Amino acid sequence: xxxxxxxLADPKAYRAIFFEETQDHLSDVEAILLKIEPDTPCLPELNxxxxxxxxxxxxxxxxxxxxxxxxxxxxxxxxxxxRKQERxxxxxxxxxxxxxxxxxxxxxxxxxxxxxxxxDAVPAEALLREQLxxxxxxxxxxxxxxxxxxFAVKLGPLEEPIDEGELDMMIAGLAEMGRLTTPAIDNRAGxxxxxxxxxxxxxxxxxSVLALLVAPQxxxxxxxxxxxxxxxxxxxxxxxxxxxxxxxxxxxxxxxxREAVLQADDDDGPDDESLVAPVRxxxxxxxxxxxxxxxxxxxxxxxxxxEKIDLxxxxxxxxxxxxxxxxxxxxxxxxxxLSRHTRNLQEAVMAIRxxxxxxxxxxxPRLVHELSxxxxxxxxxxxxxxxxxxxxxxxxxxxxxLTHLVRNAVDHGLxxxxxxxxxxxxxxxxxxxxxxxRGGNIVIEVSDDGRGLDRERILxxxxxxxxxxxxxxxxxxxxxxxxxxxxSTAESVTDLSGRGVGMDxxxxxxxxxGGTIELRSEPGQGTSVTVSVPLTLAIIEAMIVSIGGAVYxxxxxxxxxxxSLQGGDIHTLPDHGDTLRVRETYLPVxxxxxxxxxxxxxxxxxxxxVIVEADGRQAALVVDxxxxxxxxxxxxxxxxxxxxxxxxxxxxxxDGSVALILDVAHIVKK
Amino acid sequence: MGKSILVVDDTRSMxxxxxxxxxxxxxEVAEAGDGVDALDIAKGRRFDLVVTDHNMPRMDGxxxxxxxxGIPDYDHVALIVLSTEVDPAVKQKGREAGATGWMAKxxxxxxxxxxxxxxI
Numbered sequence: 001x002x003x004x005x006x007x008l009a010d011p012k013a014y015r016a017i018f019f020e021e022t023q024d025h026l027s028d029v030e031a032i033l034l035k036i037e038p039d040t041p042c043l044p045e046l047n048x049x050x051x052x053x054x055x056x057x058x059x060x061x062x063x064x065x066x067x068x069x070x071x072x073x074x075x076x077x078x079x080x081x082x083r084k085q086e087r088x089x090x091x092x093x094x095x096x097x098x099x100x101x102x103x104x105x106x107x108x109x110x111x112x113x114x115x116x117x118x119x120d121a122v123p124a125e126a127l128l129r130e131q132l133x134x135x136x137x138x139x140x141x142x143x144x145x146x147x148x149x150x151f152a153v154k155l156g157p158l159e160e161p162i163d164e165g166e167l168d169m170m171i172a173g174l175a176e177m178g179r180l181t182t183p184a185i186d187n188r189a190g191x192x193x194x195x196x197x198x199x200x201x202x203x204x205x206x207x208s209v210l211a212l213l214v215a216p217q218x219x220x221x222x223x224x225x226x227x228x229x230x231x232x233x234x235x236x237x238x239x240x241x242x243x244x245x246x247x248x249x250x251x252x253x254x255x256x257x258r259e260a261v262l263q264a265d266d267d268d269g270p271d272d273e274s275l276v277a278p279v280r281x282x283x284x285x286x287x288x289x290x291x292x293x294x295x296x297x298x299x300x301x302x303x304x305x306x307e308k309i310d311l312x313x314x315x316x317x318x319x320x321x322x323x324x325x326x327x328x329x330x331x332x333x334x335x336x337x338l339s340r341h342t343r344n345l346q347e348a349v350m351a352i353r354x355x356x357x358x359x360x361x362x363x364x365p366r367l368v369h370e371l372s373x374x375x376x377x378x379x380x381x382x383x384x385x386x387x388x389x390x391x392x393x394x395x396x397x398x399x400x401x402l403t404h405l406v407r408n409a410v411d412h413g414l415x416x417x418x419x420x421x422x423x424x425x426x427x428x429x430x431x432x433x434x435x436x437x438r439g440g441n442i443v444i445e446v447s448d449d450g451r452g453l454d455r456e457r458i459l460x461x462x463x464x465x466x467x468x469x470x471x472x473x474x475x476x477x478x479x480x481x482x483x484x485x486x487x488s489t490a491e492s493v494t495d496l497s498g499r500g501v502g503m504d505x506x507x508x509x510x511x512x513x514g515g516t517i518e519l520r521s522e523p524g525q526g527t528s529v530t531v532s533v534p535l536t537l538a539i540i541e542a543m544i545v546s547i548g549g550a551v552y553x554x555x556x557x558x559x560x561x562x563x564s565l566q567g568g569d570i571h572t573l574p575d576h577g578d579t580l581r582v583r584e585t586y587l588p589v590x591x592x593x594x595x596x597x598x599x600x601x602x603x604x605x606x607x608x609x610v611i612v613e614a615d616g617r618q619a620a621l622v623v624d625x626x627x628x629x630x631x632x633x634x635x636x637x638x639x640x641x642x643x644x645x646x647x648x649x650x651x652x653x654x655d656g657s658v659a660l661i662l663d664v665a666h667i668v669k670k
Numbered sequence: 671m672g673k674s675i676l677v678v679d680d681t682r683s684m685x686x687x688x689x690x691x692x693x694x695x696x697x698e699v700a701e702a703g704d705g706v707d708a709l710d711i712a713k714g715r716r717f718d719l720v721v722t723d724h725n726m727p728r729m730d731g732x733x734x735x736x737x738x739x740g741i742p743d744y745d746h747v748a749l750i751v752l753s754t755e756v757d758p759a760v761k762q763k764g765r766e767a768g769a770t771g772w773m774a775k776x777x778x779x780x781x782x783x784x785x786x787x788x789x790i
Contacts, residue, residue: 014690
């Protein structure tokens with residue numbers, strides 16, 4: 001399509017914009033589709049969807065994404081029917097367009113090179129065509145039964161004669177599909193073949209049959225309305241160009257008229273100058289504005305590549321280190337300012353990486369919509385605190401566990417309307433996702449007003465699986481069982497929540513983020529799962545300890561307390577190794593110097609016990625000294641070196657030395 | 671003196687493509703994201719030609735054409751609608767609003783330049 005001097009220099013540059021734009025448009029469309037109610041008027045919404053799809057189609061066909069354009073084209077035809085209110089919106093329309101949106105998203109990903117295979121477009125196309133065929137209010141064909149349509153078909157002018165055998169086969173084939181008038185055949189180069197045919201199916205179907213015989217641009221199909229009402233033709237496939245261009249004014253005449261007017265203006269003399277001058281001044285002002293990129297839809301938002309932000313975060317991390325270095329040698333009042341500025345800058349930069357949790361929530365309306373439709377349940381999905389922000393990296397990581405919790409709630413928690421009504425509840429179940437910030441953590445609660453967990457069944461299951469639990473154990477301990485590997489209370493593994501991923505994986509994923517997960521449940525009242533994760537993984541509040549002269553970092557979130565050790569505090573119990581009595585309990589003692597042997601053993605005195613907790617387990621870590629408490633910028637060991645068991649990362653200290661961050665969960669488990 | 675063209679489209683990729691084709695041919699190009707912005711910009715400065723999309727939020731292309739025709743400066747400026755919309759009824763509305771011509775998307779860059787050259 002791009003040839004000659006007018007060709008686009010670099011279509012790739014526009015493709016990048018296009019893919020981004022397409023994803024945005026499709027998300028918008030999906031959100032609208034999930035909001036609109038079938039059988040109620042929603043013209044503004046349909047118009048908004050139409051505009052988005054229309055935009056996608058226009059650019060897609062320019063940028064060699066014909067598959068996307070084709071899908072958009074079918075949707076446009078459907079939207080056209082709905083916008084012109086030829087029939088009311090049905091839930092089938094919504095489903096078909098949701099499906100088409102998924103396919104287009106995949107197609108865009110494929111073009112972008114992000115995935116290897118585009119999704120199969122055929123089922124979505126079939127759904128759309130089915131909806132296109134639905135009887136309309138003004139259809140004279142009756143409300144049901146297959147609709148037969150009459151089309152006038154013109155093939156040509158032909159570039160070369162069509163093979164006689166093929167032509168006969170096509171005519172015979174069409175005659176079989178429906179009623180065919182005797183074709184007028186001029187089968188020579190430059191000749192034309194015309195006929196009328198009546199059949200079930202659309203112009204697009206007919207087009208695809210005929211395209212086997214002649215090039216698509218040589219096929220012209222027009223629908224003939226039996227009642228001689230204005231013929232409704234499908235708009236052309238997106239690759240048909242220029243025959244739709246139309247000029248309402250003859251260019252020569254247009255120019256002549258304009259010349260005449262300009263001439264007259266010139267004759268006005270002095271007036272001209274006074275008129276032109278302010279316009280020029282205005283144009284100078286405008287010229288500056290022209291340099292500003294116009295972002296029509298993105299008010300108040302910018303798009304920034306994640307890499308750029310990461311660089312900023314790293315730089316600020318360095319700045320924090322420099323400041324800490326200065327703090328050791330300079331003691332001027334200016335230092336306080338530097339410290340304040342650095343902290344502010346750090347917060348500001350971190351904020352750039354922060355995104356509202358709504359990014360993670362946005363996938364749930366669709367998910368709940370589909371799940372509840374499949375399970376025959378009525379579910380109201382409510383959000384609270386969607387604007388609570390957290391690190392974008394965390395949003396990605398937390399989406400999967402949350403998805404699992406939402407699936408569980410719809411699949412197992414909420415009952416069908418019949419059961420709910422029998423229980424005296426409203427037929428519509430409520431699923432709530434609430435997010436709020438608490439200290440350095442974001443707390444997300446997924447709660448439903450469903451049947452709640454069945455204590456007896458969980459106990460039964462646990463016994464069957466040989467888990468040790470007392471029948472009188474408190475509820476919390478019973479609920480805890482469902483987080484154990486391999487536990488599932490679903491009577492049959494449905495394809496919804498089953499998937500071989502249980503709550504144990506959810507808990508493991510949340511723990512890996514330094515978070516916690518808690519569950520509360522009341523029989524008949526519902527279940528609530530509370531997930532708490534740190535707002536960011538890049539910076540942690542840390543306790544610095546030393547072992548044999550080497551410095552280690554403990555995430556403060558894991559530290560319970562510190563105790564100074566006296567000789568004889570540590571007892572060696574048979575089968576339990578060293579233990580330390582802290583008030584009423586005995587905690588296992590972990591000698592860090594044994595796990596990370598210091599270069600100089602004689603420096604190791606082991607006079608402090610740091611009580612840490614991870615995964616619900618406490619232990620006493622023996623160190624030499626607590627050096628202090630500060631924020632540290634976490635650097636990945638995996639990215640810079642390799643994964644080391646017992647260590648979760650490293651950081652650069654104020655004096656420029658590297659300190660290792662202990663993986664407390666791993667150490668305590670041992 | 672280079673001729674100036676205002677390109678109006680809410681789709682950034684499309685707008686940039688049209689602008690690039692025209693800029694490569696030596697025209698001075700300004701861009702607007704919808705009819706309302708376009709009208710603002712066009713009021714501050716007379717362009718020698720306007721290429722506008724039709725389906726846009728806030729103000730569509732046909733309305734923009736009608737509004738521009740209300741400004742004396744734009745009496746004799748070619749206003750070309752570039753749209754995937756090819757419904758004759760909509761095109762007729764464009765014609766009545768005062769559009770100079772209607773081009774179908776996707777557009778062929780060379781054809782776009784030929785048409786612009788005829789009317790600028």
